[in-house]
Amino acid sequence: MKIEKFEESLRDDAPPPELNSYLKALWYDARDDWKKAHEIVQELNDRNAAWIHAYLHRREGDEGNASYWYRQASKPFPTGIKLEDEWRDIVTCLLS
Template sequence: MTVAEFRAAEGGEFTGALLALWWDARGDWQKAHEIAQEVPGADGAWAHAYLHRKEGDTGNAAYWYRRAGRPVAGGDLPGEWEQIVREMLARG
């Protein structure tokens, strides 16, 4: 699946961090955050970090980037969202 197909999908086929990012793409940060904070492991932490960075809470975001084993992101938010989605989709 491509990022464009992911954006156009209905959402019911996704779980975990991808579902959180799908909701974020639809403008529902709260729903995305609720899902991300329940996803265990590095993927959930990465999505959670992105969401807190988007929110403007850089301190909390830095904590979640560390939990994800990722460097703190500093680029544009849409680019980071796409990078996360692309990597998670590639893993299947």
């Protein structure tokens, strides 16, 4: 799936069934369901999950918790990067 198709799917009532859990979490986040996105990502235990987890806590304004998760993901804290740009970067990375 390409990023454009993923973004188009945000108009639907549910995420496309072929999405993996990482992308489902980001889909729900884009639909303003932070809680559902967080519930999904909490069940995953790898660097991609940690990156999404970090982004979600950054989005909620919890920089301390976000910093912890960026370290778990082996990613630097994204200073000066807009949340929507980071979201797109993560989605693009996971779709490739």
